[in-house]
Amino acid sequence: MTAAADPIKLMKQEVGKAAAALVESGSIVGLGTGSTTAYAIQFLGDRLKSGEIKDIVGVPTSFQAEVLSKQYGIPLTTLDAIDRIDIAIDGADEVDPQKNLIKGGGAAHTREKVVDYLAKRFIVVIDAGKLVDRLGSVFPVPVEVIPMAIAPVTRAIEKLGGKPELRMGVKKAGPVITDQGNMVIDVKFDAIGDPVNLEKTLNNIPGVLENGIFVNCADLVLIGEVKDGQPIVRQL
Numbered sequence: 001m002t003a004a005a006d007p008i009k010l011m012k013q014e015v016g017k018a019a020a021a022l023v024e025s026g027s028i029v030g031l032g033t034g035s036t037t038a039y040a041i042q043f044l045g046d047r048l049k050s051g052e053i054k055d056i057v058g059v060p061t062s063f064q065a066e067v068l069s070k071q072y073g074i075p076l077t078t079l080d081a082i083d084r085i086d087i088a089i090d091g092a093d094e095v096d097p098q099k100n101l102i103k104g105g106g107a108a109h110t111r112e113k114v115v116d117y118l119a120k121r122f123i124v125v126i127d128a129g130k131l132v133d134r135l136g137s138v139f140p141v142p143v144e145v146i147p148m149a150i151a152p153v154t155r156a157i158e159k160l161g162g163k164p165e166l167r168m169g170v171k172k173a174g175p176v177i178t179d180q181g182n183m184v185i186d187v188k189f190d191a192i193g194d195p196v197n198l199e200k201t202l203n204n205i206p207g208v209l210e211n212g213i214f215v216n217c218a219d220l221v222l223i224g225e226v227k228d229g230q231p232i233v234r235q236l
């Protein structure tokens with residue numbers, strides 16, 4: 001007897017495949033972080049290996065993306081060696097109807113923001129469970145903070161009405177440390193009425209490096225769903 005396929009995994013695979021299919025030969029590709037983007041990187045590597053596309057080069061947004069890209073044979077570069085990113089593929093933790101995002105569930109939002117905003121075309125890959133009417137409904141906003149400023153930043157966030165929580169490691173004692181050597185405060189807001197302003201306000205607190213609100217940057221959101229037992233992809 002075979003085990004039933006995990007529907008979330010199926011949706012992520014399907015949406016990852018759909019995003020990888022949008023990459024053309026000769027492209028410089030921003031490679032996002034997380035479990036959904038991991039499938040896009042895998043399928044992109046498959047297309048390269050089979051000769052379906054050629055001459056692509058990737059810009060990874062995290063150590064995870066770098067390791068996966070190497071595993072799947074995608075050549076990599078850095079931002080100082082290129083003058084454009086043609087397309088970026090990245091996941092999200094929440095997406096609202098205006099295609100605004102909360103990202104950073106994997107603590108990679110700072111590098112992701114640099115790469116995703118630079119891309120001429122930014123494709124977001126999610127499963128249907130990430131769609132919300134209003135940002136902040138479920139997921140807290142990740143805020144990357146330099147370690148010496150954790151206490152004052154926490155107090156400043158409380159004054160804004162947020163409920164801050166220092167992100168702790170799993171299978172590691174103590175806080176999560178980002179690829180930049182910083183910490184992450186996850187901030188729960190009751191509901192985010194004005195994501196444009198909240199993004200700026202959080203980034204204006206001294207000691208904050210970057211937060212996970214991404215506004216006005218996603219060009220296309222690919223949503224994985226399961227319909228009649230089959231995974232499908234629709235667009236927002």
Ligand SMILES: O=C[C@H](O)[C@H](O)[C@H](O)COP(=O)(O)O
Pocket residue numbers: 032033034035036037090091092093103104105106107108109112
């Ligand atoms: O820091 C991580 C990223 O922003 C991810 O893209 C985001 O958390 C979504 O990840 P996943 O596809 O694993 O849900």
